[in-house]
Amino acid sequence: MVRAWIHDGADSDQRSEHMTKPAQFVDLDYLKEQGVLYWQLDADNYKEEGVLSKICTERGYDYEDVITCTPATLPNYEEKIKIFFEEHLHADEEIRFILDGSGYFDIRDKQDKWIRIEVVKGDLIILPAGIYHRFTLDSKDYIKAKRLFIGEPVWTPHNRPADDHPARQDYQEKFLL
Template sequence: MGIEAWYMDSSEEDQRKPHKLSPPRPVSPEQLQALGVFHWKLNADIYETDPELEQIRKSRGYSYMDIITIHKDKLPNYEDKLKMFYEEHLHLDDEIRYILEGRAYFDIRDREDRWIRIAMTTGDLITLPAGIYHRFTLDETNYAKAMRLFVGEPVWKSYNRPADDFQIRQQYVASLQGS
């Protein structure tokens, strides 16, 4: 089964709710790929020894890995971190996340600047391209344990919107013109 994604409503209600349009407007894995977003479904129970994960890491050069648990009892400054993750931003590098336990959402902007919500559950690995505007939140379960992967040294810096003058943003937007 592929990943579930949909266009979001404009409600300001709790960010952890699904925010589906009525009627819903689903987004296909192919539409996500056209925006540079890729997904794999893996067996999170064996993440420490999973040959499929190892193959993805080797083929894409993901040499650094750590694990973050996003829960009020596990993450210092939990509420502040959730607010920060939910600020619309971009990175100068790809963002790679693998959900080991729990559930969360990544929201990304499409070509017309509309929000698409991507539902992440245990076993979902996703890559967001450098330069894409996005944000992250938990769902109503308020819990996710995720692996963070990087090419080389980890880069934690995010640039809140507006960041349209960044070269990486311009390269990302240009890459959409060709697809």
């Protein structure tokens, strides 16, 4: 089951948990209020399980690839990790199915606080278009994820501030007002 909590706001190593003391966990209902969707799948048997295929059909995902983020396999690793961690939004949903390893997605909630979402093997997470977010690996420096798209992949980050972007305005109408 996914774990998510209020980020402590510290600027130290982005790969740390950054939990407040005491930890302030949030549940799946809270994430759903922010537009974040989550499923737990069997990463070793997801094809046979059929849940991912059903989600892809229902949501129109027709393109996929796999990315492995580790210092040994991702060119310009440290630079890419810094780019992933810049606060941004996308015009489309961001869909990630974790095949192996672990990391963190941080999202801005309705009060503009960071919520840290830990993703591990078997987690499928969908961030809605227009949500401010960022991504980092944890201290293990390894994640393998299936990325899903509608049509050819478009991964254009719009760094904050981007409140005038149509996806952000749509997100605000659906989830923030």
